[in-house]
Amino acid sequence: MKVSKKKTEPILGLGTPITANFTGKAWLQNLSGQPEYECNVYNVTFAPGTRNYWHSHTIGQILLCTEGTGYYQEKGKPAQRLQPGDVVNIPANTVHWHGAAPDSRFTHIGITPRVSENKTEWIGEVTDEEYSEAVR
Amino acid sequence: MKVSKKKTEPILGLGTPITANFTGKAWLQNLSGQPEYECNVYNVTFAPGTRNYWHSHTIGQILLCTEGTGYYQEKGKPAQRLQPGDVVNIPANTVHWHGAAPDSRFTHIGITPRVSENKTEWIGEVTDEEYSEAVR
Numbered sequence: 001m002k003v004s005k006k007k008t009e010p011i012l013g014l015g016t017p018i019t020a021n022f023t024g025k026a027w028l029q030n031l032s033g034q035p036e037y038e039c040n041v042y043n044v045t046f047a048p049g050t051r052n053y054w055h056s057h058t059i060g061q062i063l064l065c066t067e068g069t070g071y072y073q074e075k076g077k078p079a080q081r082l083q084p085g086d087v088v089n090i091p092a093n094t095v096h097w098h099g100a101a102p103d104s105r106f107t108h109i110g111i112t113p114r115v116s117e118n119k120t121e122w123i124g125e126v127t128d129e130e131y132s133e134a135v136r
Numbered sequence: 137m138k139v140s141k142k143k144t145e146p147i148l149g150l151g152t153p154i155t156a157n158f159t160g161k162a163w164l165q166n167l168s169g170q171p172e173y174e175c176n177v178y179n180v181t182f183a184p185g186t187r188n189y190w191h192s193h194t195i196g197q198i199l200l201c202t203e204g205t206g207y208y209q210e211k212g213k214p215a216q217r218l219q220p221g222d223v224v225n226i227p228a229n230t231v232h233w234h235g236a237a238p239d240s241r242f243t244h245i246g247i248t249p250r251v252s253e254n255k256t257e258w259i260g261e262v263t264d265e266e267y268s269e270a271v272r
Contacts, residue, residue: 031223032198032247039175039249041198041223062168062177064245087167087177109200111168111247113175 014045021122023131024050024099031109038115045107046070051099051126056092059118062111063088063098070106071135072098079134082106097126102135150181157258159267160186160235167245174251181243182206187235187262192228195254198247199224199234206242207271208234215270218242233262238271 015029025047032041043066054075063072065086072088073079075095082088082098088108090096100106112118126134151165161183168177179202190211199208201222208224209215211231218224218234224244226232236242248254262270 031200032225034196034198034225036228037196037198037225037249039198039247041200041247060170060173062170062173062175064167064177089168089170089173092172109245111175111177113173113249 015043018044021053021055022046022050022099023053023125026050026052038113040110040112040115042110043107044110045105046100048100048104049102049131051097051131053125054095054097054123056095056121056123057090057112057118058092058121059114060092060094061090061118062113063090064109064111065106066109067105067107069101069104070099070108071101072096073134082108095123099126099131151179154180157189157191158182158186158235159189159261162186162188174249176246176248176251178246179243180246181241182236184236184240185238185267186242187233187267189261190231190233190259192231192257192259193226193248193254194228194257195250196228196230197226197254198249199226200245200247201242202245203241203243205237205240206235206244207237208232209270218244231259235262235267 014027018026018028027045029043065082065084070082071079072082150163154162154164163181165179201218201220203220206218207215208218
């Protein structure tokens with residue numbers, strides 16, 4: 001029996017503070033990471049205004065938006081506003097960021113497939129100017 | 137930009153009726169299935185009393201319970217009651233079923249990792265006697 005009683009509702013437990021590669025406050029809660037699955041599943045909660053750095057994944061990543069309002073932006077494209085129920089399939093080797101709206105907390109489930117091969121490259125901060133431009 | 141506006145809330149669209157290997161009414165809604173991810177993500181909604189057949193997966197499967205009350209049972213073990221927020225890591229090659237409680241609709245997100253290698257074997261119906269015994 002492999003049922004774990006971790007809650008996907010972040011209000012019941014936001015998880016562990018994320019300390020690197022984010023601007024602002026964010027929390028990580030692992031939901032599943034069995035080695036044989038080669039697939040990690042986790043909640044990320046962003047405080048209002050928080051976003052992660054520009055980064056890319058060599059395979060890609062799936063986001064399932066579950067709470068609040070957020071944004072996803074690929075380099076050189078307009079940001080897209082995210083609401084609960086939205087699904088983002090982040091393409092391989094594509095520089096992007098995701099995070100909360102200025103006035104809303106935001107939570108998504110993240111799914112990282114093919115974890116052994118799927119490397120993340122962190123590039124640098126989304127500046128206040130870039131963020132303001134993206135979410136206006 | 138790969139944002140799709142599929143909703144994870146089943147109330148907004150239950151998806152396609154499932155016609156095989158289930159007892160009762162159930163619906164499938166694909167959320168993500170990019171070939172390069174080797175990882176399928178989908179909602180399954182079970183009407184009250186509905187369950188799938190006894191089956192197993194050669195790699196395993198992840199369930200994220202999102203709505204209603206359900207059950208998960210491995211062959212020869214007691215069933216475990218599931219509520220929103222519960223996570224089930226189904227082990228490889230383990231005969232099991234999942235479904236709704238008799239008096240509640242149940243929805244979970246399913247995540248199938250390593251899809252090319254991850255074969256499902258369907259064994260047979262969970263009889264009314266087996267189901268009643270499991271959920272009493």
